[in-house]
Amino acid sequence: MKKDVMIVTGAGQISMAIARRAGYGKKIVLGDKKIENAEAIASVMKQAGFDAVPFETDISDRSAILALIAEAEKFGDIKYLVNGAGVSPSQASIEMILKVDLYGTAVLLEEVGKVITEGGSGVTISSQSGWRMPQLSAEEDRLLAETPAEEILGLEILQPEKIRDTLHAYQMAKRCNEKRVMAECVKWGAHGARLNGIAPGIIVTPLAVDEFNGPRGGFYKNMFAKCPAGRPGTADEVANVAQLLLSDSGAFITGSTFLIDGGATASYFYGPLRPE
């Protein structure tokens, strides 16, 4: 029997939790820039009964994305996308964050949107960071949503003199992810498919541990201590939301990004996390 094919990018904890929740009975093609990460996660999943194959890819490179899609299509029609590939403010330069998190996500959503099969569904992981940043103008939001991916890094608002630091680059990238999800879901809809985003708060993963131990470690620890939930989240809780979005229960949900942050954003605006 032919299996539905699920592309998963970023062989990290969040991707794995979602793939384990929603990927049973499916062919899972697991792409990561670090093939050893993809192999490690595929191996854990295989030992738990999942049909996962590792594949080296780089979401910041359109040709590498096309190679990933071609690999996935060898197994059948692509019905699901889980994009959990990304770099964080303490891991990468401004240029790298914009190239991977902003441009790479835009290209991936566009290319998978061209081939996604009817009834398909995708989720991409953005971040609470995109929600905390001050509002952009309606025109800036529109440019982030609709500028062709190949031109997007040339936008004036993304030029080096406009980006203060890696956190600002990350916030812009994650805001852009939400806007791309809205614009792309219209094209995915033409294929009878849906596309949504999930914006997690602090989720304990190797990426978050890098943040805890990085220059903003105190800031992050304060954030989860003072958010209504009083703790960081787990990848499995992100998978709870993804399961809804990837299943038929989410059939009327498309073009949305769901905040799952233990209330940290609410506390930032209206509670003890509000900046002085």
Ligand SMILES: NC(=O)c1ccc[n+]([C@@H]2O[C@H](COP(=O)([O-])OP(=O)(O)OC[C@H]3O[C@@H](n4cnc5c(N)ncnc54)[C@H](O)[C@@H]3O)[C@@H](O)[C@H]2O)c1
């Ligand atoms: N962990 C958190 O607290 C948190 C919070 C908000 C958002 N996020 C977002 O969730 C996503 C997944 O994060 P995670 O915590 O699971 O991280 P992780 O570090 O566990 O996994 C990320 C994976 O992405 C891969 N990757 C990096 N650049 C790539 C590229 N160019 N092409 C392909 N793969 C690449 C890495 O090699 C790594 O295996 C990221 O987009 C991150 O920004 C995480």
